[in-house]
Amino acid sequence: MPYNTGQNHWKLAVANFQQKTFIDLDPFFVNETEKSTKATLHKFIKYLLNRNKVGYEVLDDVEKWEIISAPSNLPRQSDVVSCGLYVIHYASIIIGHSVDTEDFDPVTSRRKLAYLLLEQAGDMRHLCGQCGHDQYSTNNKNFSLMAQCSNCLRWFHRRCAPALKKATCEEINASTFQFCCHICGSFPSQ
Numbered sequence: 001m002p003y004n005t006g007q008n009h010w011k012l013a014v015a016n017f018q019q020k021t022f023i024d025l026d027p028f029f030v031n032e033t034e035k036s037t038k039a040t041l042h043k044f045i046k047y048l049l050n051r052n053k054v055g056y057e058v059l060d061d062v063e064k065w066e067i068i069s070a071p072s073n074l075p076r077q078s079d080v081v082s083c084g085l086y087v088i089h090y091a092s093i094i095i096g097h098s099v100d101t102e103d104f105d106p107v108t109s110r111r112k113l114a115y116l117l118l119e120q121a122g123d124m125r126h127l128c129g130q131c132g133h134d135q136y137s138t139n140n141k142n143f144s145l146m147a148q149c150s151n152c153l154r155w156f157h158r159r160c161a162p163a164l165k166k167a168t169c170e171e172i173n174a175s176t177f178q179f180c181c182h183i184c185g186s187f188p189s190q
């Protein structure tokens with residue numbers, strides 16, 4: 001379970017149900033698990049067990065689960081901004097999706113993750129680039145009419161893009177219609 005501490009730092013809590021142990025993985029490898037963290041980990045395990053309706057017999061002793069230290073071969077965070085990437089990397093090592101390596105590069109990892117998110121993202125055509133709502137957020141026909149910016153390929157409601165407000169619905173619906181959105185800082189090409 002990834003969790004955020006102090007509203008500015010990601011850590012990873014790992015529970016081993018067979019061994020009844022926790023690892024509290026801090027990308028900075030500061031090895032002090034606070035009391036509040038322990039209590040949070042215990043609550044989390046109880047929640048998981050309750051939700052899955054299994055393992056009631058271990059509920060009683062979860063407070064006694066030992067917190068063990070992190071494997072020393074994990075890469076350590078060397079900047080002040082990449083804790084989230086390290087946490088993702090640790091998690092992928094633990095579930096066997098990544099090989100255990102000490103030469104983890106957060107810059108490369110950040111770029112790979114960005115590509116992955118973009119590649120795996122759903123079709124955004126039903127979401128307006130200005131308001132973020134979909135095409136069907138209202139029953140009003142004009143309100144839900146959308147068009148695609150020919151420059152950035154984002155879609156916009158007619159009411160959300162100044163250039164589209166100036167065009168009639170017939171113009172927008174025409175197959176030849178093109179426009180550049182206000183985010184691209186341009187004007188309708190026709």
Ligand SMILES: [Zn+2]
Nearest residue numbers: 128131157160
């Ligand atoms: Zn909109």
Ligand SMILES: [Zn+2]
Nearest residue numbers: 149152181184
């Ligand atoms: Zn645009």
